Amino acid sequence: MTFDYDLFVIGGGSGGVRAARVAAGEYGATVGLAEESRMGGTCVIRGCVPKKLMVFASGFPAAFEDARSYGWNVSAPSFDWTAFRTRLESELDRLEGAYRTTLTNAGVTIHDARATVVDAHRVRLASGQEYTAKHILIATGGRVFVPDIPGAEHAVTSNEMFHLDHLPKRALVVGGGYIASEFACILNGLGVKVCQFYRGAQILRGFDDEARGHVANAMRADGIDIHCGTDVMRLEKTGSGIRAVATDGTESEFDLVLYATGRRPNTEGLGLEALGVALGRQGQIVVDRFSQTAVPSIFAVGDVTGRINLTPVAIREGHAFADTVFGGKPTAFDHDLVASAVFTQPEMGSVGLSEEAARDQEPIEVYSTAFRPMKTAFAGRPDRVLMKLIVSQANRKVLGCHIVAPEAGELIQLAAIAIRMGATKEDFDRTCAVHPTMAEELVTMRKPTRSA
Missing domain, CATH: 3.50.50.60 (FAD/NAD(P)-binding domain)
Structure with missing residues (x-):
């Protein structure tokens, strides 16, 4: 044919x-x-x-x-x-x-x-x-995807966020994934008063619990009003904005409601x-x-x-x-150990297993440290960085790495190469630190924080 x-x-x-x-x-x-x-x-x-x-x-x-x-x-x-x-x-x-x-x-x-x-x-x-x-x-x-709720037509999605006629003064972000959390931080950074609703217990489901908790705490400290265990029942257009009636019984008015509840x-x-x-x-x-x-x-x-x-x-x-x-070279992409970054403020970078997933798989050691980075500590800001390694007790391989820090996306890309190559905790320990940097903590954590 x-x-x-x-x-x-x-x-x-x-x-x-x-x-x-x-x-x-x-x-x-x-x-x-x-x-x-x-x-x-x-x-x-x-x-x-x-x-x-x-x-x-x-x-x-x-x-x-x-x-x-x-x-x-x-x-x-x-x-x-x-x-x-x-x-x-x-x-x-x-x-x-x-x-x-x-x-x-x-x-x-x-x-x-x-x-x-x-x-x-x-x-x-x-x-x-x-x-x-x-x-x-x-x-x-x-x-x-926008849930079928009364008044859903009054909300926007991430598709429209880049073409708004003007920035709102008050915004509600509905959702707890990376898109919702990133836009909450973006709007907050641009001077918008931001409230975030998420029906789950903690934002950024699927990521390491300690890391996502660190991000959530930083977002709250930066002024974002996060309400977990909360969803929108209906939206109503008013003369001065959009009223959101929540499942926790509260009613609040916003200039913009962004639905980022998945794709x-x-x-x-x-x-x-x-x-x-x-x-x-x-x-x-x-x-x-x-x-x-x-x-x-x-x-x-x-x-x-x-x-x-x-x-x-x-x-x-x-x-x-x-x-x-077309090339005659049978090739299957390996979906294991794919690194990712969440561009919240601060950023979060992850590769490999979370602590929760790893401990369900095998006995592990957790190496974790949180500290104030030099740049913002000097400026008097209370920001804290998180560095975390998940290590197999059996073969000492690093199973996961999680970073919450400025430019975490850049850092996790490099860590992913070592972890993809099968680096052990001892390989990290043998690597000399670059000082003074945030990333040096990845090779200077000597004692496990906990075992599981």
Whole structure:
């Protein structure tokens, strides 16, 4: 059978773009790619990139304050949201253009349209145009989820946060995951009075308990009003804002309500189930270690599979797919020991097992220390840093590392290399410290805090 394309990719995010570029540019495949929104996907357009730029923007007030302690005569600064937003949108336009150029240069044909799957080798664009392909890759990512409560239409999601007409004076953030917690810190840093509701017992579920408790305490100390065990029953529009009626019986008014209560795999309406592609309970596409679905010609990578919802993971999955299918090099991305960072203030970086997960697996030792970092201690701020290693008693391997500190994301990337290579606690001990740094504590903790 003759096909229009060797590969047709649905979704122009990180995973889909990498797969398309490698398949076409490195292996000479004919590739078509359909994207119904902006090229670059969640990360570039409405996720990691604009969020990190907002994190940078929100950190300047504390930096200005610290500068005074270091002898700088800093006049009272003010923040121009409109100027920042304009510059941000320009940067996103530039990045989207770069993605398009990269695909075009690799020989990929771009279709700016929604696409659905008709059968194992055929896709249909919103225009009605159909194309055949030997292989189909689903890389449609995730979509925001807002619970069906009365007044939900008065809330915004992370998709809209980068394009607000103006900053609110009072904001409610609903959710306790990393997106909710990051935006709570961003808004707080930009001078917004922030309240955060989370129905669970502690924010940042799934991360190490000690580390997430450290972050929560720091957020509260910085003025964020966190209410755990609390959810919104309904939202009501008022003449002066949005009234949130909570499950704890309280009622409060805000200028903005942000729902960051998770994302769902973006599989609705793609036509997959009718073809025999298995979907999980949350709608995620079920794939094997080579990202192949139950239909041999259909593959899926990235957040739509619900494995690890991180941009670098989607990129590696997309590359592995192209190597496997078009490069003749069967490659399965290893999802173990993937490092991650939460860009709260302070940041949290993690790789490997939490203390709780490790002690359920085997006997462990925990090495942990908390201290005031030199930079902010000199400025008189009460900030505290946490460094933590989880070590196997049996083979002395470091099973997990958790850091809560400024630039924790940068630190955990380097620690992840050693842990990925199987470093033991003694390997850390033999490594000479770089002084004076925060990170030197990772190689100077000699005695375990506790065993479990």
